[in-house]
Amino acid sequence: xxxxxxxxxxxxxxxxxxxxxxxxxxxxxxxxxxxxxxxxxxxxxxxxxxxxxxxxxxxxxxxxxxxxxxxxxxxxxxxxxxxxxxxxxxxxxxxxxxxxxxxxxxxxxxxxxxxxxxxxxxxxxxxxxxxxxxxxxxxxxxxxxxxxxxxxxxxxxxxxxxxxxxxxxxxxxxxxxxxxxxxxxxxxxxxxxxxxxxxxxxxxxxxxxxxxxxxxxxxxxxxxxxxxxxxxxxxxxxxxxxx
Amino acid sequence: xxxxxxxxxxxxxxxxxxxxxxxxxxxxxxxxxxxxxxxxxxxxxxxxxxxxxxxxxxxxxxxxxxxxxxxxxxxxxxxxxxxxxxxxxxxxxxxxxxxxxxxxxxxxxxxxxxxxxxxxxxxxxxxxxxxxxxxxxxxxxxxxxxxxxxxxxxxxxxxxxxxxxxxxxxxxxxxxxxxxxxxxxxxxxxxxxxxxxxxxxxxxxxxxxxxxxxxxxxxxxxxxxxxxxxxxxxxxxxxxxxxxxxxxxxxxxxxxxxxxxxxxxxxxxxxxxxxxxxxxxxxxxxxxxxxxxxxxxxxxxxxx
Numbered sequence: 001x002x003x004x005x006x007x008x009x010x011x012x013x014x015x016x017x018x019x020x021x022x023x024x025x026x027x028x029x030x031x032x033x034x035x036x037x038x039x040x041x042x043x044x045x046x047x048x049x050x051x052x053x054x055x056x057x058x059x060x061x062x063x064x065x066x067x068x069x070x071x072x073x074x075x076x077x078x079x080x081x082x083x084x085x086x087x088x089x090x091x092x093x094x095x096x097x098x099x100x101x102x103x104x105x106x107x108x109x110x111x112x113x114x115x116x117x118x119x120x121x122x123x124x125x126x127x128x129x130x131x132x133x134x135x136x137x138x139x140x141x142x143x144x145x146x147x148x149x150x151x152x153x154x155x156x157x158x159x160x161x162x163x164x165x166x167x168x169x170x171x172x173x174x175x176x177x178x179x180x181x182x183x184x185x186x187x188x189x190x191x192x193x194x195x196x197x198x199x200x201x202x203x204x205x206x207x208x209x210x211x212x213x214x215x216x217x218x219x220x221x222x223x224x225x226x227x228x229x230x231x232x233x234x235x236x237x238x239x240x241x242x243x
Numbered sequence: 244x245x246x247x248x249x250x251x252x253x254x255x256x257x258x259x260x261x262x263x264x265x266x267x268x269x270x271x272x273x274x275x276x277x278x279x280x281x282x283x284x285x286x287x288x289x290x291x292x293x294x295x296x297x298x299x300x301x302x303x304x305x306x307x308x309x310x311x312x313x314x315x316x317x318x319x320x321x322x323x324x325x326x327x328x329x330x331x332x333x334x335x336x337x338x339x340x341x342x343x344x345x346x347x348x349x350x351x352x353x354x355x356x357x358x359x360x361x362x363x364x365x366x367x368x369x370x371x372x373x374x375x376x377x378x379x380x381x382x383x384x385x386x387x388x389x390x391x392x393x394x395x396x397x398x399x400x401x402x403x404x405x406x407x408x409x410x411x412x413x414x415x416x417x418x419x420x421x422x423x424x425x426x427x428x429x430x431x432x433x434x435x436x437x438x439x440x441x442x443x444x445x446x447x448x449x450x451x452x453x454x455x456x457x458x459x460x461x462x463x464x465x466x467x468x469x470x471x472x473x474x475x476x477x478x479x480x481x482x483x484x485x486x487x488x489x490x491x492x493x494x495x496x497x498x499x500x501x502x503x504x505x506x507x508x509x510x511x512x513x514x515x516x517x518x519x520x521x522x523x524x525x526x527x528x529x530x531x532x533x534x535x536x537x538x539x540x541x542x543x544x545x546x547x
Contacts, residue, residue, distance in 0.1 A: 050460075072465075072546075079462035090460075092453060103454075107463035109245050155461070 001159065001190055002026040002049060007058030009044050009214075017056070018044040020214040026192065028158070031185045033201050034194040035225055036211035042194035045211070046161050049192070050082060051075050063158060080108055083152030083160040083189075087167035089144045091136040091151075097123065098132040101151045108155070122154040126180055142173035146180065153184055160184060162193040166200065174200060198225035245467070252471035256447045257478065263443040264479045270439050271483025271533070272490070274432030275525045277425050279491035282524065284422035286517045288415055294511045296385040299407040303328060303395055304375040306402045313402035320376065324400030328378060337394060340387050344380040352376065375402060433532065436483075440476045440533050441540040448472060448544050455544055469541045476537030477530050484529030488522035 002025065009019040019041045026032055034042045047053045048060055051067050060067045063081055070078055091100050101119045110118075123132055126146040136144055145165060152160055162181065166174035178200055185191045195201065201208060201224060208223030209216060257264055305325060306315030325346075331337060332344055347355070352374040357366045380391060388406035395404050448455060458468050495518040504512055 076459070076462040076464045079460065082462075084460055090453070090457060092457065104457065104461035106245075106248050107458045107467060108461060109464075109467070151457075151461070 001028045001030075001063065002192075003061040004048075005059040005061075007048065007055045007060055009041075009048060009053060010056040017214050019048070019055075019211075021058070022211075022214070022216055023058075024209065024216060024219065026190060028190055029185070029188055030190055031182070031204070031206040032190075032192045033204070033206060033208045033223075033225075034192065034211065035196070035201060035208060038196075040211040041214040042211055043163055044214075046084075046163050046192070046194060049159070049161060050084065051078065076108075080155060081158050083149075083155070083157040085145070085148050085152050085160070085162040085165045087164040089136070089141075089148045089168075091144055091147055093136055096133050096135055097128060097139070097147050100136070100147055101154050104151045105154060110155075118154055119150075122150045125183075126150045127176075140173070141169050142176060145169065145173075145177055149177070149180060149184070153189065157189065159190045159192065162191065162195075164195055164197075165193065166195065166197055171199065178204065201225035249467070249470050249474070253474040253478065256451070256471060256475045259450060260443060260447050260475075263439075263446060264475075267436070267439055267443055267476070267479040267533075268483040268486070270432065270436040271480045271529050272486040274429055274436050275484050275487030275529055276490045277429035277432060278528065279487055279521045279525050280494065281422045281425035281429055282521050283491065283495070283513055283517060284418060284425060286521075287513045288418045288422070290511050290513060290517075291411070291418075292415065295411050296408060299385055299411065301380045301382060301388045301391045302405045302407065303332075303378040303380065303391070304402040304405065305377060306400050307372060307375055309373065310375070310402050314397065314399055315402050320400035324398070325376070328395060328398055328401060331395060331398065332378060332380065337391065340382055340384070340390055342381040342383045344378050347377050347379055349374060349376055436480070437532055437536040440480060440536045443479070444472050444476050444537045444540040447475060448541055452544075459545075465545045468545060469538060472541040473534050473537045476533040476540075480529040480533030481526065484526040487525050487529070491521050491525065492518045494518075 004022050004024050007019055007022045008017050010017045022041075022045070034045060036042055044053065048055055048067075049062055051062075051070065054068070063078075065078060067078075092103065095103060098119055101122060102115045105115045105118065120129070120132065123129055126149055128143060128146050128150065131139065131143065136147065139147070145168075149165070160181070165181070166177055169177065174197065181191055181193065182204070205222040205224070208218065208220050208225070210218035304313075305320035305328070306313065306318060308317060308319045311317050329346070332341060349371040353369065353371040356369060356374060360366045382388060382391070385408060388408065392404045392406065395401055455468060492515065495513060495515055499512050500514065503510075
């Protein structure tokens with residue numbers, strides 16, 4: 001599903017690589033946590049999967065495509081198979097919940113009929129059936145993140161990338177979001193989640209890939225958020241208390 | 244569905260940027276009016292050239308009893324000398340260039356002169372002896388007058404060989420200078436218009452950067468993302484082009500036909516036929532320039 005062959009990523013003006021000779025494989029249907037300190041390369045990893053960046057070295061295969069050979073004209077079509085969720089939600093403030101989700105289908109040319117069916121379905125799945133005509137500022141953080149997740153999965157992507165989706169949320173709300181991600185994963189979608197949230201990682205007992213200074217230092221099945229060299233950050237600790 | 248969405252996006256961009264769109268319209272309007280005026284001037288020059296060059300002759304003036312210039316020595320050209328010039332005109336070296344020629348004797352010259360200067364008191368004083376006899380030569384290609392001038396100027400009894408086009412060339416030089424000035428101004432204004440369109444589109448894209456980011460994230464195609472912006476630029480420029488086209492037609496209708504045609508009744512002038520050719524040129528130029536600059540401006544938002 002996703003394969004990195006000795007991938008390095010060096011940003012210009014920075015001598016230390018963001019990713020250093022990373023090789024890994026993620027299979028269909030897996031739920032993977034990417035952990036590591038800020039700047040350890042988690043976001044670079046996700047950006048490389050999305051082809052927002054090109055690797056300085058190495059090859060990346062996603063969904064059977066070698067990203068290096070993908071022409072920039074085909075990148076948008078490639079991205080339709082990926083869903084992305086961010087810490088800051090990235091909703092359009094002047095559009096309603098329904099329109100925010102519908103927008104992502106409109107711009108890839110889906111028919112009105114498809115949108116009328118798919119959007120209410122996905123909003124029901126994320127638990128926002130009654131709030132379709134609200135605006136983002138009328139929603140809580142957790143609800144906004146649910147809208148963002150609905151937008152990411154409405155087109156039924158094979159892979160869902162989540163970059164600290166619970167970073168702005170309180171523990172209870174985070175648990176709800178994780179519950180939702182788990183259900184999406186059960187539906188067959190590969191989920192890759194970058195996080196600092198030790199409690200969530202420890203509770204879920206899924207595959208954990210730990211990055212330190214751009215290198216994989218740990219890749220465990222049913223792993224936990226134990227770090228060797230990096231001190232656990234304070235908000236990670238407090239989230240750990242929900243166990 | 245998709246078309247409606249694209250048009251809707253373009254319309255909302257235009258609404259959001261009204262002041263910039265108006266400035267784009269005005270700048271394209273002014274610049275394309277200059278372009279149109281320059282094209283009309285060139286057409287006018289072409290028209291006059293076509294009309295006058297066909298009629299312009301090379302005149303071979305023979306000496307009169309009073310001339311001392313050229314090859315004359317205050318002696319009337321003899322019949323032998325005239326025959327010699329005529330023989331040269333009919334010779335195999337010159338004949339291929341000549342469409343026709345005719346001889347104008349003193350009587351005809353006086354008659355023509357009186358007709359031309361009928362309003363002037365001058366005609367009362369002129370006698371036929373003062374006017375040169377001449378060969379009036381129509382060339383197949385009016386630009387080859389030099390051949391005649393070279394071969395006949397030194398012949399005995401010839402006062403001068405004159406290419407009548409040289410009178411016209413001065414007029415054309417003035418008109419050409421005017422049209423080059425118009426083209427120069429038009430170019431400067433067009434550069435301003437192109438930069439303004441690019442800036443407007445950048446501004447519009449910047450104010451929609453959240454949408455653009457999400458569109459790219461969910462996999463909207465590049466064409467889908469850029470089309471509304473290009474339409475926005477093209478729409479504004481097309482309004483300007485249409486206004487410029489209207490201005491060109493108005494110039495022809497009210498200035499050329501209304502004013503110039505009355506002041507210069509003998510001159511052939513450009514008319515609405517030519518204006519109708521200029522208008523689509525302006526619209527195409529405006530549309531293409533706007534599409535190119537808007538496409539260039541938006542392309543940096545599409546880099547992967």
